[in-house]
Amino acid sequence: MIVVMQPGATQEQVREVEQRLRELGFKSHPIYGEEKTVIGAVGDKKVLSLEAIINLPGVEKLVPIMKPYKLVSRELKKVKTVVEVRGVTIGGEQLVVMAGPCAVESWEQLIEAAWVVKEAGAQVLRGGAFKPRTSPYAFQGLEEKGLEMLARAREETGLPIVTEAVDTRDVTLVAHYTDIIQIGARNMQNFQLLREAGLTGKPILLKRGLAATVEEWLMAAEYIMAAGNPQVILCERGIRTYENATRNTVDISAVPLIRENSHLPIIVDPSHGTGSWKLVTPMARAAVAAGADGVMVEVHPDPSRALCDGPQSLHPDTFKRMMAELEPVAGAVGRTLL
């Protein structure tokens, strides 16, 4: 931490800051510039209320030097984390494709989608049983019935499943059925849910919050890892910006940025990221080219009758074309798709 004093701060004010730093177990190193004095605070303690120092007289601002996360950091663990789920690896040389409907609507819809995505080469089946919806009047999901259908679809197709938990009270139930627990964008900073999901020991797919910085996202992953669960998969799904031609703005640069700062695998969801099925395939190609470990896409047997997120769901034929287009891109960056 660097403490920057105001121009004109008195010697006494500098001394008071230094004394408070010592009280908190830090060594202080003042540097006297032409106009301002700055004080370096060195210590091995995690003292998070250090920020209160800004209220001492004469202090202008604080500049943190250390990154706030540890367990998720590439500095701590150089080797990339590979998550394994029923024989599917996420974060290795092979890319992962998670696909399926936004919401589980019926057994027929689910199993049709499941076979479609499996045959086209997807390795994980996605589908929502608990749906967080902006409107209380929108379809909220089939809940436990949906979970049962997902498990049955896994039995029939052999595809491991990923589905979202939205309430701490349901985490055990969801974990009972699913292979990977998804934490949705709206819940990225629902810290109780993160901890609860972490405690199940199941792999966690952690979506980036709509307005979360990369640092806050990694801090959310830190919550899960601090609960003893190292199996975290990050998922970029678009951030909220002023641009409204797309539902969100997919931040592809988050992919190499996460790669540089963390050992965790990262995938991209271009369906939620763009909100428009026409943009899904080019953005999936971009994600893979940027170094993502895979993609997550919505596929519906008949998008024009979907109960949720129809506009961004791929028709089965479009999904097959997407897979065909992804393969050479995967090869171009030294990865395999199928």
Place this chain on the structure above:
Amino acid sequence: MIVVMQPGATQEQVREVEQRLRELGFKSHPIYGEEKTVIGAVGDKKVLSLEAIINLPGVEKLVPIMKPYKLVSRELKKVKTVVEVRGVTIGGEQLVVMAGPCAVESWEQLIEAAWVVKEAGAQVLRGGAFKPRTSPYAFQGLEEKGLEMLARAREETGLPIVTEAVDTRDVTLVAHYTDIIQIGARNMQNFQLLREAGLTGKPILLKRGLAATVEEWLMAAEYIMAAGNPQVILCERGIRTYENATRNTVDISAVPLIRENSHLPIIVDPSHGTGSWKLVTPMARAAVAAGADGVMVEVHPDPSRALCDGPQSLHPDTFKRMMAELEPVAGAVGRTLL
């Protein structure tokens, strides 16, 4: 809903859209322009999967005409809602000031802050017992102990209390102690929490999410009202923008905008909104001048030792000055403060 067809859409495509609208119980009214055809869909049914129509061939985009919220709407209820809590009214002529520490840290800290804010004229005591923190290593609150202290401070000072619930499992516990349940910005779209809090029947203080539109915010309030609880107080606390000179950007225009669209009371939290105690007083004045029903501010007996949000907490003397400055502004807009 208006369905806009692509330029060059065929007659058959228009007919297919009209037929699907009829299937869904709508009447269709096509208008043939020079380059594009648009189809007005009129119906009394809430058909939310109507958006799937965008996947029909030839459709370019959908334009919703109706607002998605009902119960919170000024169109439905012209008279402003006034929430009453132990003799304090929120939404009436008198402004409400909710003040106290970010987090309950100890009995001494809480009761000192409580007397300070009461003596300066605050009518509600705020304080966090469950704290959602970005870092798993930060102080997370005293939990039930904190709730007990808040209740005891209410007994001693007579101030009603407001405190946050962060987990569906704790809502009953929090409701047992508090007068107003706060839903924090990070949980604005934690729909299970909204519903659970709504079911307690206690007044709910609903903070705006960091990246929530005014419409999404009102939809979150709609969740609470749809659970049968009409006592919702909205709280603007700053939105996330590119500007980083302040912690967030307080959207003061949300105050008259909410006033125009909803009957619910709205207050402003300039402490979280700006992140800097120096900006709290001018922004509190602005909030009142814009028509807010009150403000919520953080006050700490010794901000330089606060365990949470020190930089934005007011020193007791600064809080007194703020109250002195707010009073004439209240008068200027026809409201009373004390």
Place this chain on the structure above:
Amino acid sequence: MIVVMQPGATQEQVREVEQRLRELGFKSHPIYGEEKTVIGAVGDKKVLSLEAIINLPGVEKLVPIMKPYKLVSRELKKVKTVVEVRGVTIGGEQLVVMAGPCAVESWEQLIEAAWVVKEAGAQVLRGGAFKPRTSPYAFQGLEEKGLEMLARAREETGLPIVTEAVDTRDVTLVAHYTDIIQIGARNMQNFQLLREAGLTGKPILLKRGLAATVEEWLMAAEYIMAAGNPQVILCERGIRTYENATRNTVDISAVPLIRENSHLPIIVDPSHGTGSWKLVTPMARAAVAAGADGVMVEVHPDPSRALCDGPQSLHPDTFKRMMAELEPVAGAVGRTLL
């Protein structure tokens, strides 16, 4: 400047950074922490390519300590700047109200608006002769004819005028007619235009760019002052955020922030800031309550026939009501309006 070294940076890398700092005329002060080394760079030289140091091996990031602006800074000049234009003072105890149509459309429209705003108490007449429009097919202004009408309206009403310059080639022409030259939001970083306008010696009204930070805005003012012109008036007119219920988001907190960091006067334009006439009056009240030195608003004799920005223009009666509501708010913060 603080240079933060990567964890694991070698002694040699630290030495190389220190040597480069010395070459550039700086003294270096290394501080050795547990995990990272940081190096304080102290010097009196403005060395702007210092940022290139980030490319030296082992460097993680640079942290600037000094603010990049000088002339506009409150640290340099404690006393507030007061701009005087034909007897009207901007930045003093009395608030300034600049009002008039978005664009000068005809002599009749202009002079009617001029008398309306003058009679209601405005001190400066605004009106655009050169209009920057998003579409090449929209009305682009009456150009020099518009300037002549503005000058004639000044003669008749006695109101000083403010109008925008959009091209370096027109600055002399605009300066010939106007009392205050406006630099619009789109041109805030048109540095040639800033310099040219600065050189005229006329007071400059500098609108904040749509996506400009407060710091960038002050740097734009620094360009004008560096051209020898100290008469700069800042104008907050809303920033672009994700919220689309308003045209822009008025950043009221910029008012106290500018007050703290600069000696320049600041006014607020709630017409462009909100894009909706219904929000103009409450936001004008908020601006004054927050400490603004005045407001700038659009008034049109018949907004439903305006050629530009009709939706945000006030009807003459609404403007009168706004003035009546502003007066007590001005008094509440120790200012006068009329």
Place this chain on the structure above:
Amino acid sequence: MIVVMQPGATQEQVREVEQRLRELGFKSHPIYGEEKTVIGAVGDKKVLSLEAIINLPGVEKLVPIMKPYKLVSRELKKVKTVVEVRGVTIGGEQLVVMAGPCAVESWEQLIEAAWVVKEAGAQVLRGGAFKPRTSPYAFQGLEEKGLEMLARAREETGLPIVTEAVDTRDVTLVAHYTDIIQIGARNMQNFQLLREAGLTGKPILLKRGLAATVEEWLMAAEYIMAAGNPQVILCERGIRTYENATRNTVDISAVPLIRENSHLPIIVDPSHGTGSWKLVTPMARAAVAAGADGVMVEVHPDPSRALCDGPQSLHPDTFKRMMAELEPVAGAVGRTLL
């Protein structure tokens, strides 16, 4: 245009809107819903002040149906535009790579960079002679001397050049030397500059503004085309968002979005887009995979001594590696690089 009436709007108000529409040359088609009436306005006239209708009594909002741009639209011209500059094609099957230093600093620096980028396969040399800089104290470019050096570098290497014009007064001068005129992000809505540059007849590289929507960007291109110049190359260079781990957020989805809506070629500048040389190569790969027609990158012989944008400039070796990595990605999407 659709006019949406307020709930409760009277028949007379609807008639008044219809009459005004007729006055403006439109046919009106009212649709009466349960709660609201909407009026479709059909006409072949470009009536841009139509928005003033929002001020008529009873009107709630206006919904535009037509896109505001024409000449740049894919609806008007289905075939992709290919720009040709001294034998280099932009927008065809072969990708274009524009590379070189941020600013021309000296002949030695420029020619060294020029040979480096040429040998690695770049087809166009970039370099700034007029530099728009946030600070008036930063290096502002060599101006005409820089232009002469660029022209000399073209002679020696055979590479066509692209450089920025920042002032209407310099457009002729810049056009005299350069092959492609760049309009920078800060000037995207400097409409006089757009028109002046358009009139030169030279190909224009139009960077997206920092806070410009895709629609506003296309409208800026429309200004150039409306000046009679069809040779416009769009360049995505990152937009401003709340995320500050990168300098800007590269909006890769703009690439397929532009492809869908316009016939103009689009390239991506990952140097300005990310602000960090480490992210340039993965983002260049992503751009190509998403369908961009090329990339523009900054290359400096010694980035640690660059006078401008050092942190984002590629070292010559890194640039060579980037080119090597781009080639297979180009192949994977059916394009060629070299």
